[in-house]
Amino acid sequence: MTSMIEIRGLAKHFGPLKAVDGVDFEVRQGEVLGFLGPNGAGKSTTMKMVTGFLAPSAGTIRVCGHDVSTEPIAAKECIGYLPEGAPAYPDMTPLSFLHFIGEIRGFFGAEKTRRIEEVVRKVHIESVLHQPIDTLSKGYKRRVGLAQALLHDPAVLIMDEPTDGLDPNQKHEVRALIKNMGRDKAIVLSTHILEEVEAVCTRAIIINRGRLVFDGTPAELDGKAPREVVRNRMDWVFRSLTTSEVTEKPGLAAVGGVA
């Protein structure tokens, strides 16, 4: 159980706006961390800093023991990243796209072909391999993005809303895939769906206005809701931590439904 991601005092300011304001957490191997928070809370910004896309205003990030600011290449080599919206070159086919990613990740010849075949099977994109990415459905695009992130079998996997826009079957498939990989990787995924946290995550953190407001297991998150709340208990906790609304109205009825 070694720590694969270590974040200390992380901050990012855009002018006067403090998008991320002093965040600390660690992710160990074998953990699947659900990264929660309202829109604009700083989830994506944090992920962009961990993956080396944005430079932090303050604090340090170590991935696989490498400082992202001073050894960016070594850190990026051990990360697989699915950015928000799963961007990919629209003119390319998934196959040529994966060949490109493979070469950049240092695979050539038979090794490259083997890895591409393996990952294509894993995310089920066999049928669209020769179609321009531009013409693919949202679900397929997401899976191509996932294939790209998994190609080098990274020790650390970071996914910004991996199931956003997928239909229930696809969601189920992606969750099973994540759960399956969770044993030997450190995985961070952001999501708005709290059942997803319960289904795949071993731990959850909630960020609000750039600060951590919860860090614990899904069960602990669930346990924070009063006994009166029967349905959507996690939603209730989420709302009580990220808005002032819930705590001000002890009635609870509007939120979770009372038994």
Place this chain on the structure above:
Amino acid sequence: MKNLWSLSKRELASYFATPVAYVFIVIFLLLAGFLTFQVGGFYQREQADLVPFFTWHPWLYLFLVPAVTMRLWAEERKTGTIELLMTLPITLPQAILGKFLAAWLFALVALVLTFPIWITVNALGDPDNGAIAAGYFGSFLMAGGFLAIGSATSAITRNQVIAFVLSVVICFAFLLASFPGFTEFFEGWAPEVISEAIGSFSFSTHFDAISKGVLDLRDLVFFGSVIAFFLFLNALILEAKKAE
């Protein structure tokens, strides 16, 4: 090195994935032919050289190079692939050079396809092929200068049309730098050193000598420095604007 080639290869393939590359090459060849034979009076001059061909290259590049470079970074930013690219284990200089080299190779392909004009002039007379080779080399180098400007401007915006217009304007200023109307504007109030310095940044002045077959080290250094400077600027712009 391997990374650089993978990046260039992908970029170059994307030119040919859409009709852009073919349209560009056909228009470049048609315009080059038209300007050389109709406007430049290739036959009427009765001289076996390619001066009327090379003379037009700065003007051809003025509009065609920005069309090649406008998508380089603007499209990466618009589709969000820049986030993917910059989180792959490559360095920023590799990413910039990879794209630039792809565009430069593409320009080389267009230039090489003008070879019938070289065959024509050799069939009609006995030209100085050394001078022609120098002209081609100079033209290629100048294309690099324009491409570097275009690449840097493309990083400023997510909008390809804005990138195109901006880089035409900047390239135009570099072309005109030595023209009387342009230098006179400075002569009235700026010290002579400054108006001369501005004039010395002119692409036309540096290319004129090369197009006549004179390879002067100073001209080569000039285009080399323009390329290096604008690619460096490209890196600064990307670093500052990639998050937007």
